[in-house]
Amino acid sequence: MQHHNKIFALVDINNCYVSCERVFNPSLNNKPVIVLSNNDGCAVARSQEAKDLGIKMAVPFFQIKDIVEKHQVHVLSSNYALYAEMSRRFMQLLADFVTPQEQEVYSIDECFLDLSAYAEHINLTDHAHSILKRVFRWLGLPACIGVGRSKTEAKLANHIAKKNKYFNGVCNLVDMDPCSIEGLYQTIDAGEVWGIGRKHAKKLASLGIHSVMDFSMASPEMLRKQFSVVMQRTSMELQGISCMQLENAPKARQQIIASRSFGHRITELEDLKEAMSLYVQDAVSRLRSEKLLCGCLLGFAQSSPFDPSKPFYNQTRSYTLPEPTDNLLILSKIATNMVNELYAQDVTFKKCGVILTCLEPKHTHTHDIFTDLHDCNASDDLMNSLDKIQHKFGKTKLALGASMLPNRTWKMSRSQLSQNYFSWNELLKIE
DNA sequence: TCTGGGGTCCTAGGACCC
DNA sequence: TCTGGGGTCCTAGGACCC
Numbered sequence: 001m002q003h004h005n006k007i008f009a010l011v012d013i014n015n016c017y018v019s020c021e022r023v024f025n026p027s028l029n030n031k032p033v034i035v036l037s038n039n040d041g042c043a044v045a046r047s048q049e050a051k052d053l054g055i056k057m058a059v060p061f062f063q064i065k066d067i068v069e070k071h072q073v074h075v076l077s078s079n080y081a082l083y084a085e086m087s088r089r090f091m092q093l094l095a096d097f098v099t100p101q102e103q104e105v106y107s108i109d110e111c112f113l114d115l116s117a118y119a120e121h122i123n124l125t126d127h128a129h130s131i132l133k134r135v136f137r138w139l140g141l142p143a144c145i146g147v148g149r150s151k152t153e154a155k156l157a158n159h160i161a162k163k164n165k166y167f168n169g170v171c172n173l174v175d176m177d178p179c180s181i182e183g184l185y186q187t188i189d190a191g192e193v194w195g196i197g198r199k200h201a202k203k204l205a206s207l208g209i210h211s212v213m214d215f216s217m218a219s220p221e222m223l224r225k226q227f228s229v230v231m232q233r234t235s236m237e238l239q240g241i242s243c244m245q246l247e248n249a250p251k252a253r254q255q256i257i258a259s260r261s262f263g264h265r266i267t268e269l270e271d272l273k274e275a276m277s278l279y280v281q282d283a284v285s286r287l288r289s290e291k292l293l294c295g296c297l298l299g300f301a302q303s304s305p306f307d308p309s310k311p312f313y314n315q316t317r318s319y320t321l322p323e324p325t326d327n328l329l330i331l332s333k334i335a336t337n338m339v340n341e342l343y344a345q346d347v348t349f350k351k352c353g354v355i356l357t358c359l360e361p362k363h364t365h366t367h368d369i370f371t372d373l374h375d376c377n378a379s380d381d382l383m384n385s386l387d388k389i390q391h392k393f394g395k396t397k398l399a400l401g402a403s404m405l406p407n408r409t410w411k412m413s414r415s416q417l418s419q420n421y422f423s424w425n426e427l428l429k430i431e
Numbered sequence: 432t433c434t435g436g437g438g439t440c441c442t443a444g445g446a447c448c449c
Numbered sequence: 450t451c452t453g454g455g456g457t458c459c460t461a462g463g464a465c466c467c
Contacts, residue, residue, distance in 0.1 A: 039433095039436095107467045198464095199465090200465085227464095260435085261434085261435065
């Protein structure tokens with residue numbers, strides 16, 4: 001077998017959210033099924049049957065209502081608690097095949113494996129098939145595996161495996177003959193390559209680069225000039241030069257965002273404050289659970305960008321804290337005050353949110369000379385109590401300000417939510 | 432009527448400094 | 450009248466990802 005510097009595999013669950021739902025509700029098998037985004041806004045996962053009906057990724061639900069009714073497409077709200085638990089088990093299963101240093105959890109349904117160390121001793125294609133077999137037998141999830149000399153190539157191989165039934169779930173570009181690869185590359189749009197989005201695909205086309213074949217023959221230097229180092233890297237990766245390391249340790253987080261579209265439009269200042277107050281609590285609770293402090297808070301509020309009758313309203317304010325904090329009382333006050341500036345009359349708001357940035361680990365933070373440590377400890381105690389109460393009784397029992405009033409008109413809608421089969425209260429019932 | 436949410440990285444351009 | 454150049458830092462905006 002040929003020797004290569006690096007060999008990567010990308011394991012990716014097919015139609016992840018739909019497949020998770022089907023594990024617990026087999027009556028959905030062989031039927032068109034879609035899962036909607038928050039607010040039941042867009043279709044974010046489609047079964048093969050739904051794709052065959054022409055339902056595109058991320059299409060707004062209201063635009064496909066006709067197709068849904070006509071073909072009796074099963075519609076579900078997204079059940080992230082369920083998918084997260086399935087994902088955890090999936091990643092744990094894959095961990096049996098490699099060392100921790102050779103596994104990168106890339107997203108909820110994707111995982112890179114560094115197989116470089118095994119390539120000389122095993123048949124990569126057979127190995128990939130045995131991984132898929134176990135994923136299906138143990139979890140009931142269908143998946144595909146792409147194998148390549150770089151992460152980008154593995155991604156592309158995975159795409160090929162998904163699109164062509166005859167690969168049976170595994171596409172190994174490392175051991176494929178160059179003629180076959182060329183044939184495949186000529187039939188795939190450059191825009192399918194990992195890192196090439198819509199805008200870049202359009203610009204590439206204007207340069208005469210349409211297929212993956214065109215792209216893989218283009219000069220990396222030219223691509224760097226026309227685009228950026230990112231595009232240059234992508235092109236080198238497709239030529240078999242691995243530029244992107246496997247990232248097995250999670251990187252330090254840069255920001256925490258909490259934002260949501262409203263179920264109904266908001267025009268009142270007080271409603272906007274309520275929503276903002278709720279999102280700050282969400283963001284700060286994540287901040288605290290990761291034991292971080294935030295040095296800067298950004299708030300934003302916007303109208304719908306899709307309303308042709310009014311100009312798009314989008315305001316941002318930022319506040320740099322004199323000292324980094326994880327104190328909800330402080331951050332919440334800043335954010336709600338900010339709303340006074342973000343608000344404008346005659347604007348119908350569709351969305352608002354908060355971004356915490358300039359994050360740093362709490363345990364390495366050194367206080368400056370003016371900080372009253374006594375105050376600091378007292379507020380820490382208060383926050384810890386709040387965390388404990390919320391953990392024990394749920395987040396709706398005790399919260400700050402006006403953020404948890406029941407039956408708010410702007411609350412997110414999720415009308416087709418399935419059970420969380422991993423929760424004691426919601427176990428699957430067999431009738 | 433109805434169009435998600437949470438992330439990362441890169442670049443250009445302005446401010447500022449010497 | 451004449452008005453440099455190079456470096457750094459910050460921010461906004463744009464592109465991408467799932």
